[in-house]
Amino acid sequence: VRLVETGGASVQTGGSLRLSCVASGIVFSIYCMGWFRQTPEKGREVVATIDSAGSTSYSDSVKGRFTVSLDSAKTTMYLQMNSLSPEDTAMYYCAADVGGVSAKQALELYPALNPNFWGQGTQVTVSS
Secondary structure (H helix, E strand, C coil): CEEEEECCCEEECCCCEEEEEEEECCCHHHEEEEEEEEECCCEEEEEEEECCCCCEEECCCCCCCEEEEECCCCCEEEEEECCCCHHHCEEEEEEEEECCCCHHHHHHHCCCCCCCEECCCEEEEEEC
16 A cells, blocks of 8 residues: 655645645545644644545544545545645645544544554645
8 A cells, every 4th residue: 555645835824735645555435544744743633534435524623624535536635725824834644544434433533543554744834
């Protein structure tokens, strides 16, 4: 399994970015996927999840601003990020694990339920 994130950049407050995660070696339709972010201050936190049924779930800090989705071929996962603020500055990772849990469960049970497969990360920096 290989996950590769792209799309990280430096933007100003209020700006938007779209992150992409291309997966190989897995079938999206049987996996639960998610976006996570990490900073030295907060550690790693879950941002958004999407399950094999296409249901999504979001952390309170990004709800209403971020959207997780899959492309029609179900080979790429996206994270559309709008209304960015400096608090969103972090290294962003995509992750995957074998399905069987809902997006809501994957969000709420992290880190007890920790994905097995991770990308290398892409840096997002938001300046004020």
